Amino acid sequence: MRKYIKAYIAYIDRLLAQGEIPEIDRIRENHLKQISFMQHERLMHLIVTVLFSVMLFITIGILTYTDNITYCFLTVLLLVLLVPYIFHYYFLENGIQKMYRQYNAMNYDSSFPAECLNSSGNSPENETR
Numbered sequence: 001m002r003k004y005i006k007a008y009i010a011y012i013d014r015l016l017a018q019g020e021i022p023e024i025d026r027i028r029e030n031h032l033k034q035i036s037f038m039q040h041e042r043l044m045h046l047i048v049t050v051l052f053s054v055m056l057f058i059t060i061g062i063l064t065y066t067d068n069i070t071y072c073f074l075t076v077l078l079l080v081l082l083v084p085y086i087f088h089y090y091f092l093e094n095g096i097q098k099m100y101r102q103y104n105a106m107n108y109d110s111s112f113p114a115e116c117l118n119s120s121g122n123s124p125e126n127e128t129r
Contacts, residue, residue, distance in 0.1 A: 001041060002088075005095045008034060012102045021106070028106050035099050042092040049085045056082055 012031065015021050056078040063071040 002091060005038065005092070009095060009098055009102070012099075016102060016105050024106065028103070031099070031103055031106065035096065035103065038092065038096050038099065042089070042096055045085065045089045045092055049082070049089050052078060052082045052085060 012027075015027065021027060056075065059071055059075045059078060062068075063075055
């Protein structure tokens, strides 16, 4: 999924760098679908991350009141699984926010706040890459 999002964002960045985009309506519609797909992916990863976090805290709570070493191993296992999920969710969140800014750049209007267009706050015409 990481490669897919990076490749898609790079593709849209290349289109936006061209200036005049042929078939802009079709690309906008497809971009909204891609945003929808990525939002669903992000939601699923959020649910998994929250569930792993809850299980981790429950396991830590049980570990503090018992002497069972099994809960220590379970705590370590959940922590090892949770950390990559958090990093992946962070990547998904930032990727989707970038896709929002790309969509706003496709629909550029001078009344848009600069923060809605790209992370640097520049309008698409003034953005340096």
